[in-house]
Amino acid sequence: MAKIFYQEDCNLSLLEGKTIAVIGYGSQGHAHALNAKESGCNVIIGLYEGSKSWAKAEAQGFEVYTAAEAAKKADIIMILINDEKQAALYKESIEPNLEEGNMLMFAHGFAIHFNQIIAPKNVDVVMIAPKGPGHTVRSQYQEGKGVPCLIAVSQDATGKAHDMGLAYALAIGGARAGVLQTTFREETETDLFGEQAVLCGGVTALMKCGFETLVEAGYEPESAYFECIHEMKLIVDLIFESGFEGMRYSISNTAEYGDYITGPKIITDETKKAMKQVLSDIQQGVFARNWLLENQVGCPNFKATRRREATHQLEEVGTELRKLYSWNDSNKLIDN
Numbered sequence: 307m308a309k310i311f312y313q314e315d316c317n318l319s320l321l322e323g324k325t326i327a328v329i330g331y332g333s334q335g336h337a338h339a340l341n342a343k344e345s346g347c348n349v350i351i352g353l354y355e356g357s358k359s360w361a362k363a364e365a366q367g368f369e370v371y372t373a374a375e376a377a378k379k380a381d382i383i384m385i386l387i388n389d390e391k392q393a394a395l396y397k398e399s400i401e402p403n404l405e406e407g408n409m410l411m412f413a414h415g416f417a418i419h420f421n422q423i424i425a426p427k428n429v430d431v432v433m434i435a436p437k438g439p440g441h442t443v444r445s446q447y448q449e450g451k452g453v454p455c456l457i458a459v460s461q462d463a464t465g466k467a468h469d470m471g472l473a474y475a476l477a478i479g480g481a482r483a484g485v486l487q488t489t490f491r492e493e494t495e496t497d498l499f500g501e502q503a504v505l506c507g508g509v510t511a512l513m514k515c516g517f518e519t520l521v522e523a524g525y526e527p528e529s530a531y532f533e534c535i536h537e538m539k540l541i542v543d544l545i546f547e548s549g550f551e552g553m554r555y556s557i558s559n560t561a562e563y564g565d566y567i568t569g570p571k572i573i574t575d576e577t578k579k580a581m582k583q584v585l586s587d588i589q590q591g592v593f594a595r596n597w598l599l600e601n602q603v604g605c606p607n608f609k610a611t612r613r614r615e616a617t618h619q620l621e622e623v624g625t626e627l628r629k630l631y632s633w634n635d636s637n638k639l640i641d642n
């Protein structure tokens with residue numbers, strides 16, 4: 307059983323007198339910065355000149371600098387820009403401004419595990435990885451709760467890396483929910499696998515396939531959307547609250563029977579074989595290489611797929627249906 311740390315294991319006072327530079331102000335960046343500031347930490351923001359987030363971060367009360375200036379001023383540098391851009395940012399703006407005893411931090415292990423960034427031996431290298439989207443890291447903190455995090459230490463130059471990491475996890479609210487001990491390798495491989503095979507790739511492919519199957523059989527697209535996409539949150543909420551057993555307690559016996567006999571026809575031994583291949587590609591660095599190469603040529607496949615997916619019928623149907631929900635403010639794209 308992995309070791310889990312909670313608030314009582316964390317000493318926020320270790321961050322007193324420390325300047326934390328959050329580099330990037332996107333999904334995770336804005337959440338970490340606002341949460342840590344409200345926890346009493348001294349937080350500055352590092353962005354690039356002309357970033358659309360610069361004015362927003364200033365409006366939310368932060369001193370904003372270029373990444374290089376922020377790194378120079380900081381004791382703790384949390385890199386929260388896109389994984390695929392971190393190596394270049396580090397080389398250009400962070401590495402020249404690191405000082406002995408600084409702590410370099412990440413929210414995902416990609417850049418360290420795949421050797422995109424190799425830190426000098428005289429700094430700490432720590433990861434605090436929230437197991438949830440950045441906007442949820444922020445909203446849970448505002449509600450007095452937290453998103454569980456993972457902690458890993460890749461380098462402990464000061465002898466205090468782990469305790470400082472735990473202090474940071476408390477500052478962003480993660481320790482309220484729990485901080486699970488792991489390694490950079492384990493977080494990187496499990497996070498990439500989970501987001502590809504289950505949480506983002508697998509689930510959206512399943513939902514889209516269900517929607518298309520019903521529409522191609524002649525059913526109304528709106529019915530297909532409500533059945534295969536809208537209701538997914540309602541079912542997953544039950545699983546979130548009380549597990550598969552609790553969800554199955556709440557649905558009808560008819561649905562539960564269908565769950566048991568049809569689930570294995572959809573997710574088959576072939577699916578498990580494919581998942582094992584996905585994991586192997588991640589472990590061997592094949593995915594990382596392909597993603598970094600895709601970026602080196604301007605992301606043609608990534609951008610073409612994003613455009614194609616955005617014009618799928620289910621997006622059109624969903625946009626119209628979501629307008630019907632008076633309570634739903636998520637029609638707008640989240641402006642992070």
Ligand SMILES: NC(=O)C1=CN([C@@H]2O[C@H](COP(=O)(O)OP(=O)(O)OC[C@H]3O[C@@H](n4cnc5c(N)ncnc54)[C@H](O)[C@@H]3O)[C@@H](O)[C@H]2O)C=CC1
Nearest residue numbers: 330331332333334335353354386387388413414438439440
């Ligand atoms: N999105 C999520 O919910 C989660 C993300 N993570 C990790 O957090 C890190 C950040 O990811 P996201 O917040 O999703 O990124 P994002 O794409 O939402 O935001 C990236 C931010 O970095 C800024 N940026 C880009 N290039 C820059 C540069 N050269 N200099 C300064 N700023 C620059 C962008 O303007 C933007 O503000 C990644 O390592 C990711 O794997 C970890 C857990 C969950």
Ligand SMILES: CC(=O)[C@](C)(O)C(=O)O
Nearest residue numbers: 436437438439440497501
């Ligand atoms: C939100 C999260 O945990 C992900 C899917 O790993 C990510 O955004 O990288």
Ligand SMILES: [Mg+2]
Nearest residue numbers: 437438497501
């Ligand atoms: Mg994740």
Ligand SMILES: [Mg+2]
Nearest residue numbers: 414497498501
């Ligand atoms: Mg991820």
